[in-house]
Amino acid sequence: MTNQTINTGGSTLSQIGLINALFIDQPSNNIYLSDTGSYCMPTYCYGSNNNRIQLWSLVPGTIAGTTVAGIGAYGAPGLYNAIATSYGLYVDLSGTLFVSEYGNHRVTKWFRNSVSGILIAGTGISGSNLTHLSGPRGVWVDGNGDLCVVDSDNHRVVKWSMNATSGILVAGGFGRGPFSTQLNSPTAIIMDVYDNMFILDAGNQRIQQFTPENNVGITIFDGSYNSGFGLNAQSMVMDSFGNLYVADYNGMRIQKIILITSSSCTG
Structure with missing residues (x-):
C-alpha cells in the first residue's frame, strides 16, 4: 500500500475513501479496509461512498x-450483495469475513470469493429485543465460533451462535449508564485466549473487562483522566503482549494502554 493511496480519494481499486474499520490478517499478511466512507481530498469531500x-x-x-x-x-436491508456503513470487521482462520453493518443493523458473513453475504445477526431493522440490533459496531468471533457483537445503540454486547435467530446478552443491556453492569455507546470488542472480553465503552470514556459468564465489568482503564481518550473513541486493537491501542477520534491520535496482567492475546 502506497502513500498515494492514502492521499488520493476515489473509487478505483487503487483508491479508497474514508476508512471506518481495519482488520489485519497476520497469517496472510493482508489488511482488510472498511471503505464505506466518503471520498475525501485534503480540502473537500465528493459526497460519494464506496460501500x-x-x-x-x-x-x-x-x-x-x-x-x-x-x-x-x-x-x-433486504440486499446481501451490498453493504452499508461498517465500523467493525473480523476475519477468521478460514478467511471468512464478518461485516458489522451500522446502517443496516445487521452482521453479514462473506465466504472467500463470494459475491453475496449471509445474514448471521440482526434482522436489518433497528430494534431492542434480542432478535434485533441497533447500530452494531465492533465484532469478534470467539474460540467456539460464536459471534460477539457490540450492539452500540442498545448499549450492550450480544453473542450469536451459529444459525441462531436471536442473541444472548453477555455485557450491558441494562440501559445507558456508568455502572459496572452498564455500557454507554460501546464501539469495539476484543477477546483474549482466556475468553475475557475487553469493551471500548466510549460513552463512558473507559475500557471494561468482562470475565467469562460474568456480566459485571471491571474498569481497567479510565480514559477521562489525563486526556486518555474522548467520547468518540472508535476502535481498539490488542498486540501480542496484551497492550491495547485506542483510536481517539476527537484527539486525532492513537493511545497505547499498557495493561498489567498475566493474560495474553494472540489476535
Whole structure:
C-alpha cells in the first residue's frame, strides 16, 4: 500500500475513501479496509461512498486492492450483495469475513470469493429485543465460533451462535449508564485466549473487562483522566503482549494502554 493511496480519494481499486474499520490478517499478511466512507481530498469531500470492503496485501509495492464484499453501492436491508456503513470487521482462520453493518443493523458473513453475504445477526431493522440490533459496531468471533457483537445503540454486547435467530446478552443491556453492569455507546470488542472480553465503552470514556459468564465489568482503564481518550473513541486493537491501542477520534491520535496482567492475546 502506497502513500498515494492514502492521499488520493476515489473509487478505483487503487483508491479508497474514508476508512471506518481495519482488520489485519497476520497469517496472510493482508489488511482488510472498511471503505464505506466518503471520498475525501485534503480540502473537500465528493459526497460519494464506496460501500465496499477492500483487501490489500501488506507486501511493499502493492498498488491496488481487491473488493471482497459489497458492490460499491449502498446496501438496503433486504440486499446481501451490498453493504452499508461498517465500523467493525473480523476475519477468521478460514478467511471468512464478518461485516458489522451500522446502517443496516445487521452482521453479514462473506465466504472467500463470494459475491453475496449471509445474514448471521440482526434482522436489518433497528430494534431492542434480542432478535434485533441497533447500530452494531465492533465484532469478534470467539474460540467456539460464536459471534460477539457490540450492539452500540442498545448499549450492550450480544453473542450469536451459529444459525441462531436471536442473541444472548453477555455485557450491558441494562440501559445507558456508568455502572459496572452498564455500557454507554460501546464501539469495539476484543477477546483474549482466556475468553475475557475487553469493551471500548466510549460513552463512558473507559475500557471494561468482562470475565467469562460474568456480566459485571471491571474498569481497567479510565480514559477521562489525563486526556486518555474522548467520547468518540472508535476502535481498539490488542498486540501480542496484551497492550491495547485506542483510536481517539476527537484527539486525532492513537493511545497505547499498557495493561498489567498475566493474560495474553494472540489476535
